[in-house]
Every structure is written in structure tokens, then in C-alpha cells.
Amino acid sequence: MSDDQRFGLDRRVTLPGPLRLDGGVLLSPVEIAYETYGELAADGGNAILICHALTGDQHVASNHPVTGKPGWWTRMVGPGKPIDPARHFVICANVLGSCMGSSGPATVNPATGAPWGMGFPVITIRDMVRAQAMLLDHLGVARLKAVVGGSMGGMQALSWPATFPDRVEAAVVIASTARHSAQNIAFHEVGRQAVMADPRWNGGAYYDGEPPASGLAVARMAAHITYLSEAGLTEKFGRRLQAREAKSFGFDADFQVESYLRHQGLSFVDRFDANAYLYITRAMDYFDLAEEHGGVLANAFRETRARFCLVSFDTDWLYPTRDSRAIVHALNAAGAPVSFVELSSPYGHDAFLLDAPELNRVVEGFLGAGQA
Amino acid sequence: MSDDQRFGLDRRVTLPGPLRLDGGVLLSPVEIAYETYGELAADGGNAILICHALTGDQHVASNHPVTGKPGWWTRMVGPGKPIDPARHFVICANVLGSCMGSSGPATVNPATGAPWGMGFPVITIRDMVRAQAMLLDHLGVARLKAVVGGSMGGMQALSWPATFPDRVEAAVVIASTARHSAQNIAFHEVGRQAVMADPRWNGGAYYDGEPPASGLAVARMAAHITYLSEAGLTEKFGRRLQAREAKSFGFDADFQVESYLRHQGLSFVDRFDANAYLYITRAMDYFDLAEEHGGVLANAFRETRARFCLVSFDTDWLYPTRDSRAIVHALNAAGAPVSFVELSSPYGHDAFLLDAPELNRVVEGFLGAGQA
Numbered sequence: 001m002s003d004d005q006r007f008g009l010d011r012r013v014t015l016p017g018p019l020r021l022d023g024g025v026l027l028s029p030v031e032i033a034y035e036t037y038g039e040l041a042a043d044g045g046n047a048i049l050i051c052h053a054l055t056g057d058q059h060v061a062s063n064h065p066v067t068g069k070p071g072w073w074t075r076m077v078g079p080g081k082p083i084d085p086a087r088h089f090v091i092c093a094n095v096l097g098s099c100m101g102s103s104g105p106a107t108v109n110p111a112t113g114a115p116w117g118m119g120f121p122v123i124t125i126r127d128m129v130r131a132q133a134m135l136l137d138h139l140g141v142a143r144l145k146a147v148v149g150g151s152m153g154g155m156q157a158l159s160w161p162a163t164f165p166d167r168v169e170a171a172v173v174i175a176s177t178a179r180h181s182a183q184n185i186a187f188h189e190v191g192r193q194a195v196m197a198d199p200r201w202n203g204g205a206y207y208d209g210e211p212p213a214s215g216l217a218v219a220r221m222a223a224h225i226t227y228l229s230e231a232g233l234t235e236k237f238g239r240r241l242q243a244r245e246a247k248s249f250g251f252d253a254d255f256q257v258e259s260y261l262r263h264q265g266l267s268f269v270d271r272f273d274a275n276a277y278l279y280i281t282r283a284m285d286y287f288d289l290a291e292e293h294g295g296v297l298a299n300a301f302r303e304t305r306a307r308f309c310l311v312s313f314d315t316d317w318l319y320p321t322r323d324s325r326a327i328v329h330a331l332n333a334a335g336a337p338v339s340f341v342e343l344s345s346p347y348g349h350d351a352f353l354l355d356a357p358e359l360n361r362v363v364e365g366f367l368g369a370g371q372a
Numbered sequence: 373m374s375d376d377q378r379f380g381l382d383r384r385v386t387l388p389g390p391l392r393l394d395g396g397v398l399l400s401p402v403e404i405a406y407e408t409y410g411e412l413a414a415d416g417g418n419a420i421l422i423c424h425a426l427t428g429d430q431h432v433a434s435n436h437p438v439t440g441k442p443g444w445w446t447r448m449v450g451p452g453k454p455i456d457p458a459r460h461f462v463i464c465a466n467v468l469g470s471c472m473g474s475s476g477p478a479t480v481n482p483a484t485g486a487p488w489g490m491g492f493p494v495i496t497i498r499d500m501v502r503a504q505a506m507l508l509d510h511l512g513v514a515r516l517k518a519v520v521g522g523s524m525g526g527m528q529a530l531s532w533p534a535t536f537p538d539r540v541e542a543a544v545v546i547a548s549t550a551r552h553s554a555q556n557i558a559f560h561e562v563g564r565q566a567v568m569a570d571p572r573w574n575g576g577a578y579y580d581g582e583p584p585a586s587g588l589a590v591a592r593m594a595a596h597i598t599y600l601s602e603a604g605l606t607e608k609f610g611r612r613l614q615a616r617e618a619k620s621f622g623f624d625a626d627f628q629v630e631s632y633l634r635h636q637g638l639s640f641v642d643r644f645d646a647n648a649y650l651y652i653t654r655a656m657d658y659f660d661l662a663e664e665h666g667g668v669l670a671n672a673f674r675e676t677r678a679r680f681c682l683v684s685f686d687t688d689w690l691y692p693t694r695d696s697r698a699i700v701h702a703l704n705a706a707g708a709p710v711s712f713v714e715l716s717s718p719y720g721h722d723a724f725l726l727d728a729p730e731l732n733r734v735v736e737g738f739l740g741a742g743q744a
Contacts, residue, residue, distance in 0.1 A: 182608070182610055182627075182629045183600075183606070185611070185627050186593075186605060186629050186630075187597060189625075189627075189634075190597065193589070193634065193637070194566055194590045197566075197569075197590055214569035215569060217565070218565050221565060222594050225555065225558045230553065233555045239551065239554065239660060247658060249394075249395035249396075249494040250494060251490070251654065254657075255554075255561075257554045257558050258561045261558055261562070262565065265565070278623060286619060317602075
């Protein structure tokens with residue numbers, strides 16, 4: 001095994017498809033950008049699929065090619081971590097509809113030779129999962145020891161055993177939900193309207209010129225607030241002023257929290273495509289796992305024998321603990337084995353991405369239990 | 373008393389000033405648009421000042437001149453209501469910095485003959501209160517039987533006894549706070565950035581052309597979510613689709629909550645000035661009553677003999693009950709008489725504007741108690 005394989009190798013594959021999408025469109029070809037870490041065991045029993053969140057990517061444990069920053073979940077994935085390439089064959093793919101190499105609005109529509117833009121078909125969480133399954137076929141991974149994800153990644157981790165009941169042995173669903181609430185949809189709609197209000201968006205046809213960076217930055221700012229707890233914001237910033245002694249009585253960023261938010265918005269637009277933001281938020285808003293199964297969430301899990309691990313954070317108001325509890329109740333009704341814990345954290349929804357030793361212990365214990 | 377006086381008379385006065393603002397600027401003249409209902413008693417003891425919220429106006433109990441809709445608080449102010457023009461002399465003034473006739477960015481700067489735009493001085497909640505005091509002087513109202521307000525109106529109702537301790541007998545502070553939190557500031561900053569991201573904003577100089585309606589609509593949408601509770605949104609909209617049977621797999625407003633939010637944004641821009649939105653949100657973000665009094669909130673109330681009535685709503689996550697409780701603690705420390713109640717409502721922050729019989733009973737009882 002070379003170091004490249006051990007510590008991440010940025011790959012991209014073009015699969016012929018077609019992939020039949022929930023919206024009815026046949027997508028072909030299907031491009032998937034992904035990374036793998038470690039090696040598939042001879043018995044194929046050590047594959048773990050990591051699913052990323054809305055603005056995440058396949059660089060789960062290796063440096064981001066644009067920002068140069070470490071992978072987004074090196075706290076969970078890496079040597080000595082709960083998910084360890086020395087033991088696991090780790091796969092992480094850029095979701096369908098995103099902008100880090102997988103098919104999405106920014107990739108080329110072969111029928112026109114130009115970027116898809118808003119001509120790209122609207123996709124769902126289940127479509128993302130189906131594309132991941134195509135990738136696993138390509139990689140020769142028949143079944144998953146586990147599928148693991150937080151936030152939108154948790155939606156995929158839930159959708160996996162519901163869509164491919166025989167291919168998943170365990171699912172770890174962190175800070176997530178089985179359906180987007182009216183408030184979730186509302187915040188996403190604000191973001192989409194912010195993007196679309198930017199004249200540079202131009203109906204999604206901006207790839208020849210300047211992207212709608214102003215609108216996308218506003219969208220990111222609004223969303224970012226929902227990722228943090230009120231108490232966490234107060235602890236981190238309170239009403240502290242920027243590096244000046246008094247209020248400016250102007251409209252510069254007087255408060256540190258203003259400056260922080262502006263930075264979040266501006267840095268985001270350098271690494272993300274505005275149309276991809278529209279498509280992925282739409283997929284999340286469409287997500288309602290019960291609806292896909294006759295309106296009864298438990299029905300989603302009746303055919304799988306997967307074990308489940310649910311984790312919520314007490315200060316997460318985006319996908320609060322009651323959302324996880326609803327999933328647990330459905331799993332109980334379906335007779336599926338499930339462990340559930342609400343962890344305490346001051347950091348709100350984003351806690352799953354931050355230093356959370358308890359989360360690591362939970363995931364390590366759950367994955368290890370499957371080996372007994 | 374004519375019917376005009378009894379049921380509201382839209383008035384506007386230009387006072388010479390100067391008004392010394394917290395930012396150091398001397399504002400002159402000071403225009404104030406206001407309404408009054410009822411007549412001032414011979415002993416001057418029946419004057420009640422109503423303070424409006426961020427996007428409110430002086431038309432508290434009479435039709436809005438632009439939308440034609442009834443006044444924004446006819447549930448509280450009117451014949452047979454807790455605040456009744458038959459008994460009270462009711463005054464409501466458009467706040468400084470707003471756009472319904474009082475001095476603000478949309479009014480004319482006498483030095484240039486053109487609208488102030490972003491040349492208007494940044495103002496504070498206390499500046500709004502000082503302008504209201506100038507209006508009371510003009511009207512011959514020496515003291516207030518009560519000052520009453522919800523949300524930003526509650527900030528003014530708090531600031532009144534702190535700024536003019538001898539002029540206020542009672543203050544009713546509903547769904548409000550003594551300081552804007554980091555999260556409050558963050559949401560407002562998103563709104564300001566949405567306005568400023570609109571090219572039509574043009575640094576605030578748009579009065580000769582098209583206003584930045586797209587940006588302001590996005591700002592309003594983001595803010596509107598904070599006015600409603602998660603449970604209220606779920607109850608009102610859930611994941612219900614618009615008048616079609618299935619998802620569109622497009623970017624039209626599929627969900628009712630999307631359509632509702634878009635409507636909130638679009639209808640707002642017809643009645644509100646984008647620059648005024650910037651100035652008033654800034655004033656709210658600057659509000660920290662303790663900071664104005666040596667960092668100790670109780671100090672704000674040591675010189676007043678006013679009675680206080682605090683009301684919060686259990687589902688208000690914009691200014692949650694703990695914000696009201698902090699004020700109550702400070703009033704206790706200052707030895708001020710205070711009654712406090714948390715009311716139950718599914719409607720979040722906006723509950724104070726909606727049908728709330730309990731709120732009416734609380735206000736009626738509190739105001740009546742002062743007559744004993």
C-alpha cells in the first residue's frame with residue numbers, strides 16, 4: 001500500500017449510468033469525485049462510507065485542494081481515530097449536485113458542451129445515495145460495514161439502509177433529521193432567494209463571468225447562524241467590539257460577530273458554487289424519509305438488518321434532539337437495533353465537526369461493537 | 373372632540389431642535405410624524421405613549437396610508453381596549469430614523485436639499501426616546517401615565533424611565549430585551565448585508581431610481597423567520613405543498629412556507645425604506661441599556677419611581693423569557709416595583725401583535741392598578 005492510498009487519493013470516475021433520478025430524469029454519464037483511505041479487506045468487510053454535509057466535500061481526511069486546510073473530519077477519520085485507514089477502507093464521495101468534481105450544475109452537460117447551470121435536474125438525498133452505490137459498485141464494495149454522516153450526511157446515512165437494505169451493516173446518524181421542518185425550509189429559501197436576487201446569478205448562467213458572490217455570501221451568513229447556538233455565539237463574541245474602543249456610529253463591522261459572519265460569507269464563495277448551493281439545499285428541503293415510505297417512517301427500516309447509532313447535541317436548534325428521537329422511535333417500531341445519545345455541547349449544530357471526545361467514544365464503541 | 377381627534381389624526385411636526393444624538397451629531401430640524409387618539413385630561417394625567425417596533429409606524433390604531441390595513445395594534449388600542457381613547461390620550465410617533473414621516477435617511481437633508489441617504493447620522497434607541505420627548509414637549513405633555521411597547525418598542529419603553537426618570541409613571545415592556553445578543557446582531561447583520569449586496573442600493577443613494585427591493589426582501593425574509601416559533605411554522609405550514617399535488621423538481625415555491633416567506637419579503641418593500649431598515653437595525657444592535665449606565669443594568673432604574681410591567685412569551689426565541697427575567701432582576705435590585713409574567717403562545721415573538729387575550733388582561737390590570 002502506498003502512502004497515496006493510505007492517506008487519501010483524489011479520484012474521479014465517469015460512470016455511464018444512466019442513473020434514474022427521483023425527478024424522473026435519466027442522468028448519463030454520472031461523474032463522481034471521491035477519496036479513499038486504507039485498503040479493502042479480502043473479505044470486503046471493512047468498508048466505511050462517510051457522507052458529507054451541505055457544503056462539505058470528499059476531502060474528509062486530506063487537505064482541501066482550494067483552501068489548503070485539513071480535511072473536514074480529521075477528528076473522526078485518521079490514524080488512531082474511530083475510523084482509521086489502518087483498519088477501515090474509507091470512502092467519501094462528493095455528493096451529486098455539488099461542485100467538487102461530481103456531476104452538478106457546474107459540470108458540463110454533454111448534450112450542450114456547456115455547464116448545466118439550472119438545466120441540471122433537481123436531485124434528492126436518495127439520488128445522492130444511488131450515485132454513491134454506483135461508485136461502490138465501481139470500487140467492488142458489495143456491502144458497507146458502516147455508513148456515517150452528520151447533518152445532511154446523516155440524511156444520507158439514514159437513506160442508505162432504507163434504499164439498499166442489504167448493503168449496510170450499520171448506520172451512524174449524527175445531528176440530523178428524517179425530514180426538513182418548515183423552519184429548515186424557510187432558512188434555505190432565504191439563502192436561495194439571496195443567491196437569485198444577485199443580478200450576477202443571471203438565471204444560473206454565470207460560468208463565463210463573475211459568479212453571484214454577494215448573494216451567496218448572504219446565503220452563507222444566514223445559514224451559518226443556524227449552525228451555532230445562541231449561547232455559543234454569546235460565549236464566542238458576546239457584544240464585544242472589533243479592535244476599536246467605541247462604537248463607530250457607522251455601518252462598518254463594529255461587533256466581532258459581524259466581522260466573523262462577513263468573513264464566513266466571503267470565504268465561502270471562494271470554494272463553493274452558487275448553483276450547487278441551490279440544488280443541494282433543495283435536495284435537503286425535499287428530504288422526508290417517511291414520505292418516501294407511505295408516510296410511516298418505520299416502514300423505511302423494515303427491510304434492513306442494519307444497526308443504528310443516533311447522536312444529537314443538546315444545543316443544536318437546526319436539527320434538535322427531538323428530530324433524532326423521532327427516528328429512534330421509528331427504528332424501535334421497526335424492530336431495528338438502535339443506540340441513541342444526546343451529547344452536551346455549547347456549540348450547536350456544528351458540534352459534530354468540532355472537538356468532541358464523547359462523540360468519538362460513541363462512534364468508536366458503536367463500530368467496535370459490530371466486530372464482536 | 374371631533375371624530376378625527378378621537379380615532380386618529382395623522383400629523384407631522386418640524387421641531388427646530390437641535391437634538392444632540394448619542395453619536396455626537398446635532399440634528400436640526402427634527403421632523404416627527406405621529407398620531408394621537410383621545411384628549412389630554414385637564415390634569416395631564418392620562419397620556420400614554422405607544423412605541424412601535426422595527427418596521428412599525430405611528431398608525432397604531434388607524435389605517436395604514438400605504439397598505440390600507442388597520443393599525444398594527446388595534447387589539448390593544450381602541451374603544452373598549454386596555455388603552456382606550458375614551459379614557460387615555462394616546463400618542464404614537466414614527467421613530468427617528470424610520471420612513472413614515474419622521475427624520476430619517478429618506479427625508480431631506482436641509483444642507484443639501486437632497487435625501488440624507490447614508491449621510492443621516494447613526495441613531496440609537498435613546499435618540500428615538502429623546503425625539504419622542506421633544507414631541508411631548510410640543511404637545512404639552514409633561515409626564516406619561518405609561519409608556520408601552522413590544523420588541524423594539526419595549527426597548528424604548530425601558531429607555532424612557534432611564535432617560536427621563538421624572539416623566540414616566542409606568543412602563544410596559546413586552547417581548548423585549550435590555551440588550552441585543554450576538555445572535556440578534558448576527559441576524560440583523562445578514563439583513564444589512566442583503567440590502568447592501570443589492571446593486572440598486574448604490575451606497576444608499578437610490579432615491580432617484582429603483583430601490584434595492586430584492587435585497588430588502590431577502591432581509592425581511594430572514595428577519596421574519598426569527599419572529600415566528602419553529603412550532604408555529606410547523607403548525608401553520610409544516611411541509612405542505614402549494615396548490616399542486618407533487619413536488620415540482622424545480623425552484624418554484626413548492627412549499628407553502630416558501631410562498632409565504634416570499635410574500636412577506638415582497639409586500640414589505642412596498643411600505644419600507646431600505647436605508648431606514650439599516651439605520652433602525654443598527655440602533656437596535658447598539659442597544660445595551662446597562663452599558664449606558666456603567667455596565668450595571670440596575671443603575672438605569674435607580675432614579676425613577678416608575679412601575680414596570682414585563683411580559684414575555686414562552687416560544688419567543690428572538691427575545692426569550694430569560695431576557696425579560698434579567699430586566700426583572702435589575703429592577704428588583706434597583707427597588708423598582710415590577711410585575712412580570714411569561715405568557716404561553718405558539719406564535720413566537722410576533723405573539724404580542726396577535727390576538728392575545730391574556731396580554732390584554734395583563735396590560736389592562738397593570739394600567740388600572742395605577743389609578744387606584
